[in-house]
Amino acid sequence: MEFKIVDVFKRSVTIELESDTCFCQEKTYDIRIDDRIITTDKNVVSVTGLLPDHEYEIVVEFDGVKSNRCFRTQAxxxxxxxxxxxxxxxxxxxxxxxxxxxxxxxxxxxxxxxxxxxxxxxxxxxxxxxxxxxxxxxxxxxxxxxxxxxxxxxxxxxxxxxxxxxxxxxxxxxxxxxxxxxxxxxxxxxxxxxxxxxxxxxxxxxxxxxxxxxxxxxxxxxxxxxxxxxxxxxxxxxxxxxxxxxxPYYCDNLAFLNLHIQNPSDSPNTDGLDPESCKDVLVLGTVISVGDDCMAIKSGKYYMSLNHHKATENMVIRNCKFEKGHGSVTVGSEAAGGVKNIRVSQCIFDGTDRGLRIKTRRGRGERSVLDDIVFEKIKMNGVHMPFTVNMFYFCDPDGHSDYVQSQKEAPVDEMTPVIGSIIARDIVCEDVNACVLCAVGLPERPIEKLVLENIKASFLPESEQVPERPVMMDNFQEMKGRSVYAKNVSELVIRNVTIQGASDSEPECIGVAKTDVDGLRYDG
Missing domain, CATH: 2.160.20.10 (Single-stranded right-handed beta-helix, Pectin lyase-like)
Structure with a gap:
């Protein structure tokens, strides 16, 4: 098994297997450095206990096959x-x-x-x-x-x-x-x-x-x-x-490697890792279980965007595991500065309420452009609602006002947010409860493009399903066993998607300008 050295520190090093598996291997393997042997199944591993300014050889042995790399610790x-x-x-x-x-x-x-x-x-x-x-x-x-x-x-x-x-x-x-x-x-x-x-x-x-x-x-x-x-x-x-x-707040060039973040599941507003108005962020091998979103990618509210604008961009989240939480990886809702170029891959979402979660609302402003967000090669286990996109999120003191919640088309102005391209591909979702996809755009500014590609989703047995509201907006129905609900979307692409155990037999599309459906199959 080949591997790469991610980062070298004064007394430690982080490596990552070059593997397509999510978070870990099916079997353990050995890491050897000097006379030490570390046995693990994780794809990202940090080796500690080294000396500064020393040359080391690190050897990974997987199924009897060895690969090695040399490095020097920092002074x-x-x-x-x-x-x-x-x-x-x-x-x-x-x-x-x-x-x-x-x-x-x-x-x-x-x-x-x-x-x-x-x-x-x-x-x-x-x-x-x-x-x-x-x-x-x-x-x-x-x-x-x-x-x-x-x-x-x-x-x-x-x-x-x-x-x-x-x-x-x-x-x-x-x-x-x-x-x-x-x-x-x-x-x-x-x-x-x-x-x-x-x-x-x-x-x-x-x-x-x-x-x-x-x-x-x-x-x-x-x-x-x-x-x-x-x-x-x-x-x-x-x-x-x-x-x-x-x-992290208004920061650049960050790395979070092999963190373990944990809070009680009922502890309020205890998000795990929330980069806000940050650029060039790497998150590897991290496990999060908390009382709110595991990760929430943000860029502030309108005042900060107007007067201190900085988008969050260029973020890689890979080989992580997200457990208890309202969302595994969330974008918003405080994202008035915009969020772009986000890549989430080879992760396990295990038991969170939502997997991919995008949330915004009127009032975030025209700089709030959430675009080029890609989730791929992910396993979701027991995630109630794998994919949710919501442009009526009812946060803030005015969150339940008619301005935020009205379903009537409003003027497009400097306070209107944008959701661009959201792509989810090569994902397996097991034990879904409420819905596979629930997406609700603004009538005056629909979600530009949603893509589901190479997705396999299966629901809990009907007797175990419980009605839930997949998106936090007013006057929205609870769901269970629903496959795809899309409202106010410019382009919806569904390719090679299999859904097992749904209560419906086709997507429900309202105000969707263009659909590209190829290979959507419902089983049992």
Whole structure:
């Protein structure tokens, strides 16, 4: 089995098998480096415990066939152990001053090490050109008292009142929010590596009580990166976040490798990984199970798009597994800046409510162009509604207003969003409940193109199906066992699609200007 080296760090490396399987292999294989053997079935693997500035040979042995690659780890200037700065790691002492001192003192290209232990902290602020290393058994545990958290102002005016400086954000708007457990502002060249844990400790605080009520400031993330460039996060466990777990914001050149993000399934607004107005993002080998969308790709609301416009673009999500969540990979709804060139492949969606989930609404604006989004080579198991596209999403205070929800054609103006090309191909969906595809465009701005190609979908037995509303909009019926529902679509393409166990026997198309159906088959 051939493999490639994805990224080399100071003391670790991430590799990826060159395989067409989703997330993992059917059998285990061995990775050999020095005298170590790692047995795994995963397609993406991070090997830790290496030394800086050393040459290594890594060998993958699969079914008796070996392939090898050589690499050199990155150099490291200094290694600073937080315990030398006074950190206790006993889970009781406030270790924030000691760890922050180590970070502040870290020289260029240095590493701050957290050895095994539980470090009780309030938010920590990183600096550029450094590595934060949480070793095996190391946990950063969030303080459970919100009064101990600094506030990130949403927007600060420049002294000459010509410019704005944005720090805090909440659901697409520049609003005061608490600093996150790990916070990075205007950083470059930063690595955050494991295999330790970032634990927001939200279950032992009041973050999830009245979650939609602002109390002093809005809830924090666990990891928040604001206007950062060249940041890599590898082999970290992230859990129990007060709000979104990992939130890159106006960042470029990001890599998230072998993360494991987990929150209780009933924890509110705890999205797993939400890149917002970011460019060139790679997500590999990551497992997410949370209380909201596993991943939500965003680009802010109208104010940010109008005054600080930046689209989210050029994102690759591959060999990942998305479990509990409202959506596996979502685009929107706070995407006023636009989202384009998204590739999701070789992933497993296991038990999420929706698989591919696109959501927007009137008011997002003409820059909200969601286009060139491709999902391919995916296995969906127990995903209730594999493909949903909704241009009437009822979020925000005016979400249920007639302006957002009216089914009558409205004027196309500067507040009208666009959904361009959405493609789903080479996908198997088992144990579907409500519908295979539910797509609802605006009458004044239909969804431009939807493609389902090489899809095999099978429903739960009828006795196990439960009516559900596939898209969150007003006055929309619940469904179960439905195959394809499309409304207000310019072009619908269905090629080589097999649907088993549906309650209907043909697509329901309303206001679909052009259909290209070839090889659609209904079984039993």
């Amino acid at each position: 490291e200037s200094y290694l600073l152990n937080v315990k030398a700065f006074g950190a206790k790691g006993d889970g009781i002492t406030n270790d924030t001053p000691a760890i922050q001192a180590a970070i502040s003192a870290c020289p260029e290209n240095g590493t701050v090490l957290l050895p095994a232990g539980t470090y009780y902290v309030t938010p920590l602020f990183l600096k550029s050109n450094m590595t934060l290393w949480l070793d095996e058994g190391a946990t950063l545990l969030g303080d459970n008292n919100r009064e101990h958290y600094p506030i990130m102002p949403g927007m600060v005016r420049s002294t000459d009142e010509k410019d704005e400086f944005n720090l805090g954000t909440w659901e697409g708007n520049p609003l005061d929010s608490f600093a996150s457990l790990i916070t990075g502002i205007d950083l470059e060249n930063v690595d955050i590596v494991g295999p330790g844990t970032l634990d927001g400790n939200a279950q032992n605080a009041d973050w999830w009580v009245n979650p939609k009520v602002k109390r002093v400031a809005w809830r924090p993330n666990i990891l928040y990166l604001c206007r950062c460039n060249n940041v890599r996060v590898q082999n970290i466990k992230v859990q129990n976040s007060p709000a979104w777990n990992v939130h």
